[in-house]
Amino acid sequence: MGPEAGDDRWVIAFYSYDWLTVVNVSPLALVGQWDVFIPYYATDCDWYHRAHMAGLKLLVEDVGLIFDMSASLGEPEKLLFGDGGDGIKPNSTKFQELIVALEAKGRVGTGPDPPGYPDRFFWQTEIMGGWGEPWTYNPDGLTRAYKAMGSAGRIIFSAKWGLPEASCELFREKIKAQREAWSFP
Known part of the structure; x- marks a missing residue:
């Protein structure tokens, strides 16, 4: 299971999309941290492509059922x-x-949520107990906040890379070097 022994140019191996992930810690310094100013999934797109620009492989392995x-x-x-x-x-x-x-x-877990599939975290709206306990959060508020944070992440990602929209595919086509970050008007 996993990347070939001796090949140290990989940084992440995904199993069943990203539901199980193995990280090769040694090359992480070539990429740096996830951008804390880009919330939710857009930060993954940003980091994965910066890893690619650093010459590291992101592997996708198809094993088992998750x-x-x-x-x-x-x-x-x-x-x-x-x-x-x-x-x-x-x-x-x-x-x-x-x-x-x-x-x-x-x-x-075989890929991104298909069209029409409920949000990945939809189960949180079904939890109604615990009101008044310190760790609870209004489920409807949680859903609204989650969607707002995701939207903000796409906006910040687009601004960072000078893209008209937060698109991982467009990013892959247009951006060639990490030094291009935040160099756009």
């Missing part, structure tokens, strides 16, 4: 290991039933 779950599963041991405790054989009927049960509760 699910984004919005709720817990009842009796996960029974689902995963069956009644006998020997485990479920891949491609068996029981395995297919498990996949259906997991897909009903979550989504397989």
Whole structure:
């Protein structure tokens, strides 16, 4: 599993999109930190492309099934290991039933959210308990704040790189060197 031994020019390996990520710490200094002034996903775009400009590889590995779950599963041991405790054989009927049960509760992590799929953090709007406790946040307010921060991130990313819109693809095509950051009117 993972990048080839001896190849130290990689910085991140993604498994099932970005739901599981392995980081090669040594080359991080070539890229620097995530830009703290760019909130949410736009900062990922910024950092990944700066890593690319530094000559580092961002690897995408397709292994296993990783699910984004919005709720817990009842009796996960029974689902995963069956009644006998020997485990479920891949491609068996029981395995297919498990996949259906997991897909009903979550989504397989194979890429960005498809059009029409609820926001990745939509489950937070379903949590209604804990009012008055110090760690709670109004779920509707959380959703509004999250979307506002994401929008602000796209605006700041666009300003940093002189792009008409926050587009990772456009960034890849137009920006060639890190020194171009903040050099636009």
